[in-house]
Amino acid sequence: MDEVKITVRDFDFYYGTNKVLHAISLDIPKNRVTALIGPSGCGKSTFLRSINRMNDIIPGIRVDGKILVDDVDVYGSGIDVVSLRRRVGMVFQKSNPFPKSIYENVAYGLRINGLRDKRKLDEAVSRSLDRAALLDEVKDRLNASALALSGGQQQRLCIARALAVDPDVLLMDEPASALDPIATQKIEELVFDLKKNYTIVIVTHNMQQAARVSDRTAFFMLGKLVEYDDTRTIFMNPSVKLTEDYITGRFG
Amino acid sequence: MLRHFDREIDQLKELLLRMGALVEDQINESIRALLDRDSAIAQKVIDSDTAVDQMELDIDQHTIELIATMQPAAVDLRFVAAAMKITPELERIADLAVDVCERAMELNAEPPLKPLLDIPRLARMAQDMVRQALDAFVRRDTALARQVIDRDDQVDLLTEQSFRELLTYMLEDSRNISRAIRLTFVNKYFERMADGATNICEMVVYLAEGKVIKHSGHHDAE
Numbered sequence: 011m012d013e014v015k016i017t018v019r020d021f022d023f024y025y026g027t028n029k030v031l032h033a034i035s036l037d038i039p040k041n042r043v044t045a046l047i048g049p050s051g052c053g054k055s056t057f058l059r060s061i062n063r064m065n066d067i068i069p070g071i072r073v074d075g076k077i078l079v080d081d082v083d084v085y086g087s088g089i090d091v092v093s094l095r096r097r098v099g100m101v102f103q104k105s106n107p108f109p110k111s112i113y114e115n116v117a118y119g120l121r122i123n124g125l126r127d128k129r130k131l132d133e134a135v136s137r138s139l140d141r142a143a144l145l146d147e148v149k150d151r152l153n154a155s156a157l158a159l160s161g162g163q164q165q166r167l168c169i170a171r172a173l174a175v176d177p178d179v180l181l182m183d184e185p186a187s188a189l190d191p192i193a194t195q196k197i198e199e200l201v202f203d204l205k206k207n208y209t210i211v212i213v214t215h216n217m218q219q220a221a222r223v224s225d226r227t228a229f230f231m232l233g234k235l236v237e238y239d240d241t242r243t244i245f246m247n248p249s250v251k252l253t254e255d256y257i258t259g260r261f262g
Numbered sequence: 263m264l265r266h267f268d269r270e271i272d273q274l275k276e277l278l279l280r281m282g283a284l285v286e287d288q289i290n291e292s293i294r295a296l297l298d299r300d301s302a303i304a305q306k307v308i309d310s311d312t313a314v315d316q317m318e319l320d321i322d323q324h325t326i327e328l329i330a331t332m333q334p335a336a337v338d339l340r341f342v343a344a345a346m347k348i349t350p351e352l353e354r355i356a357d358l359a360v361d362v363c364e365r366a367m368e369l370n371a372e373p374p375l376k377p378l379l380d381i382p383r384l385a386r387m388a389q390d391m392v393r394q395a396l397d398a399f400v401r402r403d404t405a406l407a408r409q410v411i412d413r414d415d416q417v418d419l420l421t422e423q424s425f426r427e428l429l430t431y432m433l434e435d436s437r438n439i440s441r442a443i444r445l446t447f448v449n450k451y452f453e454r455m456a457d458g459a460t461n462i463c464e465m466v467v468y469l470a471e472g473k474v475i476k477h478s479g480h481h482d483a484e
Binding site for chain 1: 265266267327330331333
């Protein structure tokens with residue numbers, strides 16, 4: 011078994027009185043891609059956003075149980091949410107670059123963390139762009155507006171921005187659902203390369219994408235974790251009938 | 263852009279080539295066992311067959327995983343389909359090499375019936391065709407594949423010729439029958455190996471051109 015990066019035990023999540031996640035328990039391995047799949051409203055995105063407490067901004071939420079990143083309870087007392095999110099970065103469905111230059115988008119997180127040294131900033135920006143497989147396409151126009159990039163490039167810019175602050179974990183919420191097949195393929199190849207250095211958790215509506223990019227797959231339904239196993243097992247020989255029905259398109 | 267899928271395909275190709283090399287060895291050794299009347303070699307070939315079987319299982323597993331996780335399309339799909347069809351051909355060819363060795367061991371227990379002339383030619387031809395079929399597959403070389411397919415007619419002629427000769431030994435003296443029948447079997451095994459090579463070549467044409475040429479009766483159709 012791979013080294014565990016994120017441990018989830020009996021995790022419940024409530025929006026007010028509405029319980030949307032029921033006793034989720036799973037171990038997410040380090041330097042692997044874990045895909046969360048399931049029909050709309052199954053709780054997979056809520057679960058993803060629970061890992062770096064992105065749900066905190068929603069009023070009336072409540073959690074029970076534990077999510078440990080490197081054995082530290084992210085909902086424990088004394089947790090600095092800002093530093094948690096620095097270690098557990100996030101990429102969203104819709105690319106959301108700031109209306110600034112390409113350079114400033116990537117440097118932003120570093121600047122608010124207090125980095126001022128121009129040379130170090132330059133290095134970090136080009137390293138992050140390189141890791142996000144965008145450097146070659148933008149290196150001659152780092153000062154151009156990020157908004158002038160194509161959709162696929164914007165999404166990779168957002169990945170570069172997330173990588174700039176040097177996280178361990180990258181959460182991706184349908185990172186390719188708004189992209190065409192070529193841009194999607196680039197994101198998928200990127201995900202595949204990034205797992206060498208990062209632990210990745212990805213929510214996707216696209217089961218084929220889960221099959222292609224992930225090592226482990228968790229199938230959610232109505233707020234419950236139905237099955238969690240090696241991706242190959244899930245797609246070749248799942249042990250739960252419900253999983254089989256979902257991935258073969260018999261419902262959902 | 264090098265796709266992750268390309269790495270998977272390369273891995274599959276590598277597995278197939280390793281299996282192919284093993285099968286070529288098995289054919290070569292079976293020919294030696296027969297011509298040198300060496301039962302130790304024959305036994306070695308028989309024992310090595312489990313390795314070939316294991317490779318077939320590994321490749322099957324790999325191709326099914328590729329389909330499940332990568333949803334191959336177009337030429338990628340044809341490659342995976344070709345791999346799935348080529349593997350059992352190779353496994354069957356290796357089984358035929360084992361059959362040759364079993365007959366060789368039986369033949370070695372008796373004095374030789376006659377100097378073997380046609381069978382070695384047939385054996386080398388079959389061996390060549392298997393090797394060329396694998397080369398054609400690796401290079402996606404449809405010209406070579408078609409050449410191999412065309413050679414199958416020569417193999418059939420030679421098989422027939424060798425059979426007629428063996429028949430004369432049987433008619434001449436009934437004590438020759440058991441050895442002549444065993445040699446007839448050997449004859450047929452090599453002919454079946456060449457058929458296997460032909461089937462692989464048909465898959466190569468399918469892989470490279472998307473054209474189905476088997477059962478068409480005119481293999482050189484452009």
